[in-house]
Amino acid sequence: MYRYDEFDSRFVNERVAQFRRQVKRRLGGELTEDQFRPLRLMNGLYLQLHAYMLRVNVPYGTLSSKQMRKFAYIARTYDKNFGHFTTRQNIQYNWIKLEETPDILQHLADVEVTGIQSSGNCVRNITADQYAGRAKDELADPRVYCELLRQYSFLHPEFSYLPRKFKIAVTGSPNDRAAVAVHDIGLRMHKNEQGEIGFEVLVGGGLGRTPYIGQTIRKWLAPEHLLSYVESILRIYNMQGRRDNIHKARIKIIVNQMGIDKYRELVDQDWEFTKNGVLKVPDDEVARIDSYFAPPQYEKLADQTDALAKIRSGDRAFDRWVRGNVIEHKVPGYAIVNVSLKAPGKVPGDITADKMDAVADLADRYSLGEIRVTHRQNLVLVDVKQSELYELWHKLAELELATPNLGLLSDIICCPGLDYCALANARSIPIAQDISRAFTDLDELQKIGQFTINISGCMNACGHHHVGHIGILGVDKRGEEFFQLTLGGSSDQHASLGDRLGPGLPQAEVPAAIRKIVDAYLVIRQQNERFLDTYRRVGIEPFKAAVYGEESRAA
């Protein structure tokens, strides 16, 4: 993985020292809270309901065991012994003291991790496919370009006061696991007609109160032009994005107001001046960064299909876990292991300090020291020998980290909600817990098949509810929490936004409503059709009837 050189490390240390001075000025009253807010936000520090929250980037989801141990140390020393992995490949600490933040950031800088631009109206953490560099279905490793973008975006003098936040996601696989279509810029690596690898560039996707699927602004972009092209998109946005209304300030709004063709025209006009200039990415810099992502020294192994089949036939629980949580690796004899943070009744994405340490140990012992963080709030060990899967599974199971529910109904995405967040209208965590407790039968989960439930505690949509097969949105109705369901959302390469099912439900009725939807689906699905495909085939009516009764059809 990428390692800081002298420049990177000097930069983050200077950033910590700068923030230390800013905190001092804030505590001394030299800065007003209004002036301090953007400074702390651009270091990842939010003020929540009960305390400060610190959001730390895991750049493009790649983490070393050493960094994970530091996360555990922070949780233990400065927080309440746990952290929360988010849909943005970040970790959040919920109980932080302002005056301790510079020390925390210094600890993180020591292991090459930062909170820089994890918040604020700037380019946020660059996210990517969690299996980057390892997945068998991958065309190219996107991380070299993520790292270029990370450096390019850090304290960009022109783009640190954008109209609103700006999120970029990259996938190097045709199977989009990074949800690029719902980002301000989505980058899909693919080959052009000459067989050269480049980027399809999507722009204007996003969730929040006005969700949009991103539109293609450029079908194929040569990698050497990545920075200049992104810069032109950002420049047009910075100059033309709305500044009068925070709810209409994202790039998706102007892209959809002026139309993608007009936006493309403006970008191309600007880009004409810069495309062959100083931002052209030199091959040697690509090679320098790429060398950090070179595959580790794998042993020459054969696939263990037969040996595994033998163990699997004798151990049903292991078999289930392999089928669910283990993914094909591009190198023979190795496997990608997903570590579920979604045990029944647990808070999705939460993990204790002790378990962070344990995962770091397992990564060292079984996975060449590398861990990945997924936007679906799970962890991944990317380089596990197939011959050691059984042993690893036992150890994960002891830690309650082997729930075999990856991609199944109880693998729920959930924002922190009103338990922590100052923006929330409703508590999303208890809903996630209730649903996961209502669906614990592993045979049943498997029978239901691929299923995503995404829960947001407010319309800001941190829980990506619009793109869950079932989305759940918490709303406040005259002081009471209600939950609106949407069906048919998806964030993959065939992204779609969910349709509203009907009136909001009180918390207590949500698990039963999910049950009714699932039951209706099981009756009408054809063969092994996923819920999403059934929904796309039959539409919303059967599910409306299932939840609200037949009379709802007339209403």
Place this chain on the structure above:
Amino acid sequence: MALVKNGELVTSSFVDASGAEAIPATGPVIVNLDQWKAHRDELLKRGTPLGIRLHSDQAPELIAGDVQHFAVVALEFPKFRDGRSYSYARLLRERYGFKGELRAVGEVLLEQLFFMLRTGFDAFEIVSADPLKDYRTALADFSVWYQPTADGRPTAMQLRRKH
């Protein structure tokens, strides 16, 4: 309000008439875009240095053909959160070839000087008890830059490639 230009405390020789009803008859003057459009010919004839002050919703494209007439372009930050003038500064420097004084006016906070300098500003209206000290402190925060922008400082990438 102090004016720091190229790292020195200076007194502006310009009268800022951009908010005034009438433009003074003589002397260096800063006008707004409407005044410039209405009185362009007279202003050019008077033979004194000219400046123009642009709101954050007035892109420099509007004066792209005229930049050679201005000794000063003042770009406004009506609120520090309004970051449009960072792009305007770069366009003026890098695209329209403006070589004169590029002055940051409005809500110019110390934390932003570094960004302003890097996008091509060389003069700053600062509210401070000790403007020069604050200016120097604010600019000493960083010694590493990742983006090639108008100020021409070598980026980390360029320095790496020299090695």
